[in-house]
Amino acid sequence: MDYLTFFLAILYMYKALCEEVFWDTTVKLAENMTLECVYPSMNTLTQMEWFKINMMKDESIALFNPTYGVIVRKPYADRVYFSNSTNASNDMSLSFHNASEADIGFYYCSLHTFPHGPWKKMIQVVPSDTFEVAVPSTIQTVSELGKNVTLTCQSQMQWQFQEVTWEKIQPHQIDLLTSCNLSQGSSYTSKYPRQILSNCSQGMRRTFITMPLATASDSGLYRCCFKASTGETETFTIRLTLTEGKTNNHYILFVAGGAALLLLLALLITIATVISYKRRRRRQKRGLFKEYWDTQNKAASNHRSPVPTNQPSDGTGEDIYVNYPNFFRRPKTRV
Missing domain, CATH: 2.60.40.10 (Immunoglobulins)
Incomplete structure (x- = not known):
């Protein structure tokens, strides 16, 4: 330059x-x-x-x-x-x-x-490198197309403010909407290409702008800024979203319902994961128990008493020895 x-x-x-x-x-x-x-x-x-x-x-x-x-x-x-x-x-x-x-x-x-x-x-x-970058919005407002839209911000500080301004922020330009001199109660209305209504009075700490019959071009980022004579500022940014055929409440309910469904889905996925994990653990335990049981049975079979080839008979057609499951044979008592 x-x-x-x-x-x-x-x-x-x-x-x-x-x-x-x-x-x-x-x-x-x-x-x-x-x-x-x-x-x-x-x-x-x-x-x-x-x-x-x-x-x-x-x-x-x-x-x-x-x-x-x-x-x-x-x-x-x-x-x-x-x-x-x-x-x-x-x-x-x-x-x-x-x-x-x-x-x-x-x-x-x-x-x-x-x-x-x-x-x-x-x-x-x-210059492009000195153009002010807007901060993220701190307030979200949703309204319906064709309605009167009012944006409000209120100071939380105890400073003695001198001026409050409203601006619309875009990536390539910043438009001044209104400026209010708080010490005199006088205001300047910018040459913005649509009607903007606002309040301005001495010492006020709550300010608003109203856009009659909002259109799609009114959507976007707005900023109000309280300025003190000493240089301190307090700034609020508002993201305005305009919807067609849906009221503010309906839109909020839709968003809230979507969030609830996402939360429920996440909960179901978590429960299914826990159940699947527990089932795998049970199957692993059953497998270890079966392997242990088979090992014990095999060891016990190696120490069993041999079964006689010709078992003596008691004359009733039954063998004197019967099979027991506990790894050995016991003689049957005669009557």
Whole structure:
């Protein structure tokens, strides 16, 4: 990155902080990137223009007029284009290809509409290695498409907070939704392309945002951050999931039922394993006992008394000697 450009960026950031300039969107530098500029109303667009902010004078990049079409300034020719420039569109996003470190900096899109007049959105492009990585979500929220969705967070600390902000986190950009000055009770509403309702009052420790009639694009990761004047922060991240045709309770019951079935399956597998192990142990013991028994019988057979070839008879047709199973023969008592 050019040192002069970096120095100028630092100076402008300092100026912006002193003037309380809010950056509506922070974009990660990429070879192909898009700077979003979506006007949230359907008022008639009379003209719009993209600028890059410089210390001396803002640099015009591209211009769109519904009557005269598109003009791209020479330094940016063949490198930028309007993603969707039609007469009926309120999307004036600017796309870059073959972007480089020279494109790091601060931009804004300026729209003139009838009858509401001017509208401006501020964007900063930062190096990819300094782009903030979102922390894992700490709260899971499930809602239904088409419903009003409210996300809430409450501070647990005793610090004297100065500001609370809400943001939507994406892999390539971070959108500021609202910012509330807690000492004054005044708020800034970002140029986010959908309506966001929020609360803002002096000294509040519980904040919320509401998105009316939630759509699929509202799913994702949200963050609220309490900031103190001394620099301490308290941050909450919320993962919002929107489902179609299922209420929050039904979804939770479905997830809970699935978890219970998995637990039951694991329990059955464990029981079957234990039973199989015990059966194998019993079979092994029976095998050892049978082997021992056969060995004893064989040893006893080797010490048995021989059986006479011609056994004496008692006249009754029965032999005087009878066979006993206990390894020897005993004479039968005469009557």
